[in-house]
Amino acid sequence: MEKLEQMYEGKAKKVFATDEKDKVIVSYKDDATAGDGAKRGTIVGKGAINNRMTNFLMQLLEKQGVPTHFVEELDDRNTVVKKVEIVPLEVIIRNISAGSFAKRYGVEEGIVFDEPTLEFSLKNDDLHDPLINRYHVLALKLATKDELDRISEMAFKVNEVLKAYFLKLNVKLVDFKLEFGRTEDGSIVLADEISPDTCRFWDADTNEKLDKDRFRRDMGGVEDAYKEMMHRVFGEQA
Numbered sequence: 123m124e125k126l127e128q129m130y131e132g133k134a135k136k137v138f139a140t141d142e143k144d145k146v147i148v149s150y151k152d153d154a155t156a157g158d159g160a161k162r163g164t165i166v167g168k169g170a171i172n173n174r175m176t177n178f179l180m181q182l183l184e185k186q187g188v189p190t191h192f193v194e195e196l197d198d199r200n201t202v203v204k205k206v207e208i209v210p211l212e213v214i215i216r217n218i219s220a221g222s223f224a225k226r227y228g229v230e231e232g233i234v235f236d237e238p239t240l241e242f243s244l245k246n247d248d249l250h251d252p253l254i255n256r257y258h259v260l261a262l263k264l265a266t267k268d269e270l271d272r273i274s275e276m277a278f279k280v281n282e283v284l285k286a287y288f289l290k291l292n293v294k295l296v297d298f299k300l301e302f303g304r305t306e307d308g309s310i311v312l313a314d315e316i317s318p319d320t321c322r323f324w325d326a327d328t329n330e331k332l333d334k335d336r337f338r339r340d341m342g343g344v345e346d347a348y349k350e351m352m353h354r355v356f357g358e359q360a
Contacts, residue, residue, distance in 0.1 A: 123147075123202060133159065134172070134319060144306055145193060146205045148173075154319075156338040158247050165337060165344050170198040171352045172317035177201055178355060179284065179316045186283045188276055190312040191303060206303025206313050209265050212251060213273060214241040215281045216297040220322055221335070223297070232329065238281050240274060245301070272310045273302050280312065289326065291354040296322035318348050 125147050126139040133155045138147040150169035155162050173195070180192035193202040216223055219233040242259060243251040259265055265273065277300055285295045298321035301314035314320070318333040325332060332351050336344045 125200075134169075135315075140202070144205050145202055147196065148201050148203055150199045150201075150315075154334070154337050154344075156334070158250055161338070163337065165348060167345060168319070168348050171348045172315055172319055173199050173201055175317050175352065175355055176315040179287075180312065182287065183280060183283055183312065186279070188279055188283070188312055189309065191305075203313070204303075204305055204311065206305055206311060208245070208301055208303045208313060209269065209273065209310075210245040211254070211259065211264060211273070211302070212243045212245050213277050213300045213302065214243065214297060215239070215277055215300070216241070217281070217285060218294065218296045218322075218324075220296050238278065240277060269304075269310055276302070276310070276312060280316075284316070288323065292326040293332065293351070293354060294324040294326050294329075296324055298322065318351050323351055 123145070124141040126141065128136055129139050129146065130137040134151055134153060136149045136151065138149065140147055150173040152164050152166055152169045153162070154165045154168065177192060177195045180190040184190055184192065191203040191206050193204060195201050216239045217235060218231075219229050219235070220231045223229075224231045242254050242256070244254045244264075245251060256270055259270060260267060280300060281295070281298075284298075288295045298316065300312060300316075300320075302310050303313035305311055321333060322335060323332040324330065331341065332347045336342065336347050
């Protein structure tokens with residue numbers, strides 16, 4: 123497969139066309155941003171960690187019946203994925219209060235919910251990714267009712283699988299953001315990434331943060347946290 127011109131560059135990844143029109147190559151960067159890009163920096167090695175972890179978790183989810191855009195890992199930073207039209211929603215699943223949820227509702231971090239919550243936000247940096255409900259999504263024609271039902275069902279399934287998986291690694295899956303895309307035939311698949319950039323991971327014993335919050339909050343030890351998650355997922359092979 124031949125890598126052709128760059129089609130898109132986001133905050134964490136570049137996307138390249140290929141000689142197969144239904145596939146693209148995603149290339150992961152070490153660039154890090156927070157606060158809608160207000161804070162910028164570099165997390166050395168994060169591109170390779172996020173790429174490998176995402177691909178591993180996508181394949182794990184595929185085995186559990188969740189369709190994804192994953193096709194093939196080329197190397198530490200580059201992966202072939204199905205070309206999709208991204209549904210312009212961030213789909214957030216929360217198991218424990220943290221981050222913007224705690225701030226928005228004036229509660230402490232660390233409250234374990236009886237059931238996971240699901241939020242949608244409009245994928246738009248200029249508007250600061252505002253929260254949006256099902257009725258807004260339908261009014262703006264961002265997705266159909268059937269697509270929204272499918273996305274919600276898949277998001278809860280992803281949570282069920284990943285929460286159990288990470289608990290075996292002594293990690294609490296606090297919350298995470300997903301994105302979904304439409305393939306050429308209109309099917310909804312899981313897209314984007316699953317990594318310390320998009321998930322909150324806390325050590326199950328100490329609640330130590332093992333994710334991008336260390337960068338957002340200037341806590342230090344950012345690279346070490348990403349490496350620790352890589353080590354827990356891949357063991358000595360990392």
